[in-house]
């Protein structure tokens with residue numbers, strides 16, 4: 124049986140939003156069923172079935188959100204129940220409870236329980252609700268504040284979960300510079316096909332990230348293959364000895380890096396950055412070029428030239444342009 128947690132945002136409110144969720148902990152309710160009292164006294168990390176019941180006002184919901192306005196007027200069951208009995212339960216599923224409470228408190232003017240700043244992850248979840256309920260105007264002041272706070276926290280390192288949150292919030296808040304930076308992080312460091320199930324990031328954005336990521340990895344593998352094939356076929360290297368040294372060193376390095384058999388699309392477990400890191404550790408043999416002749420040495424010294432070519436690819440990498448997805 125679900126633990127019932129009641130939240131009263133407007134004690135005269137006619138609408139109860141009902142959210143079922145599985146949570147390890149939940150925002151402090153205004154009152155709750157006894158199971159919750161005992162479970163909060165002995166906190167554990169197991170998931171509990173929660174039925175959150177949030178009492179709110181139809182007028183505030185309708186003013187803030189055209190989605191609620193449609194639901195509470197016209198021919199919807201909810202609207203008819205409200206007219207007939209003067210109250211109504213509306214089931215809302217799939218939302219984050221903490222984010223939903225913050226959104227509802229703001230649109231009811233209950234600002235004393237709204238945090239001044241919210242962390243990235245919570246901000247991303249609130250933005251999902253603002254987007255769905257189209258209540259940007261009612262949330263405007265807080266959104267502006269949170270955006271300015273986010274702008275001071277732009278990431279430089281990669282973390283798959285956080286990067287996806289950043290991609291979503293930078294799109295939502297129209298932060299083009301941040302969007303460029305965080306999509307570049309995803310393209311450069313992502314080590315698997317990326318999908319956004321939690322956030323409504325446009326499919327075209329995820330597709331562009333995945334395409335650019337795979338292309339960047341493909342470019343590195345192709346240039347290594349070009350050197351390897353050239354040496355194997357006797358086309359690269361100025362002399363037999365020069366070629367043997369370079370090919371031997373390259374084969375050993377590829378074996379050590381687990382790249383002897385190159386990975387294939389979608390390159391799970393590999394990123395441009397992990398490849399680059401391996402390439403930089405490839406051991407360079409001392410040159411056995413025949414420097415006394417007029418032979419061309421453009422195709423000699425495979426390892427340093429491979430490193431140089433990957434460095435060039437690295438310096439040319441770019442994030443996505445937000446304006447093309449708006």
Ligand SMILES: [Zn+2]
Pocket residue numbers: 360361362365366411412413420422423424
């Ligand atoms: Zn040579």
